[in-house]
Every structure is written in C-alpha cells, then in structure tokens.
Amino acid sequence: MKIRRPRYEDAARIAEVHVRTWKQTYEHLLPAGFFTDDHARGRNELWSRILAEPQGKWSVHVAEVAGELVGFAMADAAHPTGPGEPAQDRNGEPAVRELYTLYVLDSHHGTGAGQALLDATVGHDPVGLWVAKQNPRAIAFYQRNGFVFTGEEKSDPSAPAITDARMIRSQRSAEARTLSAN
Secondary structure, three states: OEEEOOOHHHHHHHHHHHHHHHHHHHHHHOOOOOOOHHHHHHHHHHHHHHHHOOOOOEEEEEEEEOOEEEEEEEEEOOOEOOOOOOEEOOOOOEOOEEEEEEEEOHHHOOOOHHHHHHHHHHOOOOEEEEEEOOOHHHHHHHHHOOOEEEEEEEEEOOEEEEEEEEEEEOHHHHHHHHHHHO
C-alpha cells in the first residue's frame, strides 16, 4: 500500500471512490435516486476544486494498492494565529483541526489503509469530525484512535435517515496516543 498526496489529475479517481464508498456504506439509508449522474459530476467538481487550491489549505492523502486508488482522507490544515503562536479557535482555545473525509473501499477494510490515511492526514493532532451514528465500524475505528463523542448531533435534510454525531480527539488523548505509539 502506498499513501501519498494526490495530484490534480487524481480528482476523477477520488470522486469515483468517494461515490463508491458512500454507496457501499450509506445506500440503504439514502433516498432512492440519491446517486444520480449529477451527484457524481458534483463530486468530480468538488475534488477538482480542492486539488486546484494551493497546498497548505488542506491536508489530503490517498491510499493506493497496485496502482488502484482504494481510499482517501482530507482535513484542514492547522492554522497558527501568528508567527510562533499555536493554532487557536475564535475563543482563544487551542484549535482543533477538522477531519472532513476518510473513506476506504469496503474490499480494503481491515488492511490498515484507514489507519495509514488518518495518521498521514492528521497525525496525532487534536482533531474533530462528524461520523454517521449508523456507521458502527467507523465509530469503533475513531474510538480506537482516541476520539470521544461530544453529544452534538446534526442531520442533513437530503439524507434524513443519517444522523451525524460529533467526535473530538483532544490534546490529552492525542498526547497519550503519541506516547503509546513510541
């Protein structure tokens, strides 16, 4: 398996895996007709825009096996508030990065691809994410990586059967994970 930063030319392949992983994971929870040609085009446009942006705004990695793209992850970059200062949120607290996507084709679950993508994309930093409550495999993965639920939940009107729950890996749990990895 190879973990690398994607190139602009990878946008269509990432979009294809994005749609495939959503179908594999959520199709039974989504309204009939959710996966249209427009949906696929939208994912392609999304990834083309993301990969056209300057490096540094996003931390994006892909996983490949024998040249086949099998997964991807994207987080925002940690943004310091000034030279030599730690990243902070709008309340002056240490900023928590956001993991926006981490998807692996189901044929590659359990291979370490998800862990390698998480490690490459956010390392051991404090980070937050939203996970579908109906995705116990993802929840268990994030819990193994030090994430805990915050109690926040939200849903998307276009996918009413899916409830997203907020999980955070704090500075303390990130430090503990780093120590146990060494």
